[in-house]
Amino acid sequence: MIPLERLGQRSGLRLGIMGGTFDPIHIGHLVTAEEALLQFELDEIVFMPTGQPPHKSSQVASPEARYMMASVATATNPRFWVSRLEIDDAGVDYTVDTLDRLRAACRPDAELFFITGADAVLDILTWKEPDRLLGLCEVIAATRPGYDLGRLAGVLADLAHKENVHVMEIPALAVSSSMIRERLAQGKSVRYLVTEGVAALIAKSDSYGLQASLGRNGHDLGSG
Numbered sequence: 001m002i003p004l005e006r007l008g009q010r011s012g013l014r015l016g017i018m019g020g021t022f023d024p025i026h027i028g029h030l031v032t033a034e035e036a037l038l039q040f041e042l043d044e045i046v047f048m049p050t051g052q053p054p055h056k057s058s059q060v061a062s063p064e065a066r067y068m069m070a071s072v073a074t075a076t077n078p079r080f081w082v083s084r085l086e087i088d089d090a091g092v093d094y095t096v097d098t099l100d101r102l103r104a105a106c107r108p109d110a111e112l113f114f115i116t117g118a119d120a121v122l123d124i125l126t127w128k129e130p131d132r133l134l135g136l137c138e139v140i141a142a143t144r145p146g147y148d149l150g151r152l153a154g155v156l157a158d159l160a161h162k163e164n165v166h167v168m169e170i171p172a173l174a175v176s177s178s179m180i181r182e183r184l185a186q187g188k189s190v191r192y193l194v195t196e197g198v199a200a201l202i203a204k205s206d207s208y209g210l211q212a213s214l215g216r217n218g219h220d221l222g223s224g
């Protein structure tokens with residue numbers, strides 16, 4: 001884990017925050033983060049796996065397992081790191097809480113960019129304190145296949161700082177964590193949908209109930 005204190009050492013920091021359940025982290029998340037880095041000239045991206053997600057109840061892997069998979073997936077990129085903030089701090093449940101903590105950890109001239117999928121940003125009004133949130137950071141909404149952003153203008157209409165929401169087009173990747181969990185449950189390969197390290201970790205761990213179904217160490221996972 002990289003401590004938040006480190007953020008305060010950097011003046012003019014442009015920090016991307018990629019929030020998610022990451023159950024498991026997949027190439028869609030990594031491509032999105034890399035594209036945001038590029039398009040918005042960010043210095044670093046912090047992946048922030050949720051503790052107990054307020055909006056999601058069908059989570060399968062433990063926070064610890066999701067954190068480990070995110071760490072393994074991002075290890076080879078020097079600009080990517082993973083934070084335990086939401087996992088370890090019981091008082092941080094919502095995006096706005098996370099942004100408060102990050103703001104407090106950074107210098108006043110830091111710029112925060114919350115990166116999220118188009119599906120998630122359409123729900124922004126259900127987030128805690130959306131108006132205050134948009135005062136704390138810019139939101140980067142990544143468009144992915146199957147999500148029509150036609151509704152976005154209407155959703156944002158009554159929000160102050162709506163100009164702080166930016167749409168970012170990413171190379172089309174119709175991959176989601178739920179699709180990966182489904183494939184795993186059916187015994188299908190997830191090779192290339194997640195990084196090699198994550199596939200190996202899934203095969204070795206009990207996160208998705210594979211040990212029982214494979215009846216052995218699961219080394220074949222991803223080769224089918």
Ligand code: ATP
Nearest residue numbers: 020021022028032116117120144173175176177178
């Ligand atoms: P699930 O299918 O369980 O909802 P997910 O694939 O959407 O999982 P999350 O952890 O919910 O993964 O997503 C974290 C963030 O990444 C969200 O903002 C989500 O919209 C975004 N995201 C997920 N998959 C993609 C993708 N293929 N391309 C771009 N953004 C994505």
Ligand code: MG
Nearest residue numbers: 117119176177
């Ligand atoms: Mg999702």
